[in-house]
Amino acid sequence: MLRRSADAVPGVRLGTLRVGPVDGAPTEEPGVPPPPSALWPGPLRIGAEFAATRLEPFPALADRLRAALADAAADRLGLRVTEVDLRITGVDQPDEPPEQPSPAADPSDAPAEDRPAGEDTPEHRAASTALAVPGVARLGGAFGGRTGAVRMDHPAPGRPAHVRLELVVSPGHRPLEVARAVRHAVTEALPDRPSVAVLVTALD
Template sequence: MSTDGWTEAVRHQLGLGRLLPMGEAPDGAWLIEAAARTVLRRSADEVPGVRLGPLRISPVDGAPTEEPAVPPPPSALWPGPLRIGAEFTATRLEPFPALADRLRAALAEAAAGRLGLRVTEVDLRVAGVERPGEPAEDETPATACPSGTPPESGPAREDSPEARVASTALAVPGVARLGGAFGGRGGAVRLDQPTGPHRPGHLRVELAVSAGHRPLDVARAVRRAVAGTLPDHPTVAVLVTAVD
């Protein structure tokens, strides 16, 4: 990859945020933070009386983490408890604690029930009150994985192991499409060969999840489906890049 191409790839990845662990260490599944924020904002939009502002997801300070059961994607967080930190604006006159409680419950439920994230803390800060008729402050929308991809990424050969894995993954219910983070469609399946005798290879599969499907459940199903696709039964990690 050229210098310009590498620079573009780094900029692309930085816009996605952290790679968040889903489920537990044996699940081998991660979710791009930008995709998680999109789903959480949708849930916050359903809470009356609040307008969600900036939101970040991070590891809980000082909490123990577990070594992943499979090699994680580059720079991915190790499995462990997560924290949501967010600001909100009150859009109607109501005690702030009541508004915060509703928003906190909605975010926690969405993180676990809609995504599969192990969120144990939701820290909210009131940014102000939006008066009737007052325009909302501009916010930077949480964007799921951009459709653009780093350059110099081509499709896998139709007869390649990567192509067989891609076809198997696309057949799993809830998989909308492949690619979108580290290399587009051609880089959606990465196969690392065994590093020694009697050691399996490793697969990383990047995919987007269809609306109405829980990313953790889809990732688990993909791992089960593709693990037996290749003869050496490689380990499998799944990275969810978007939730439609």
């Protein structure tokens, strides 16, 4: 999503793009066990490199790119971004086609499942509940293939379970709002009211 927003800025060819915590900012304790690769709650920083594809003042070009990335992060993804740090790497020659960066692996290319196999298991109920939430396009297991989209961990006896769901968000929906709705729906649908973590693996 961030790359698509950068591609819409005339005169910019985006290179490396990273999202991480703001240096020195205090982090918040996560409310549930975070999925793999998740950042702990707290303010975020976008760092990016770009090349100019036409001659114009670099500060104006950087300002447009910074605004596009910040707006996409806040409005489309619901991320709390407080810093956008840009570095210009050069100017593409007009008579040479720009070299395209290698595309990052898209988690949506991984095998996806709509429903886990089995009868009316808690995993099946969690999957069915998540798929009924508006904005959920499908379940997609980025880290576990076809069987990894819904995982349930059972801690010590007497303690509630923990569910991790991996899903793809439909166009026009904000991932943060969809994830919160899925967490609430799945918690209410299962009898022991487990904690729920949602990992958005792609945006359709």
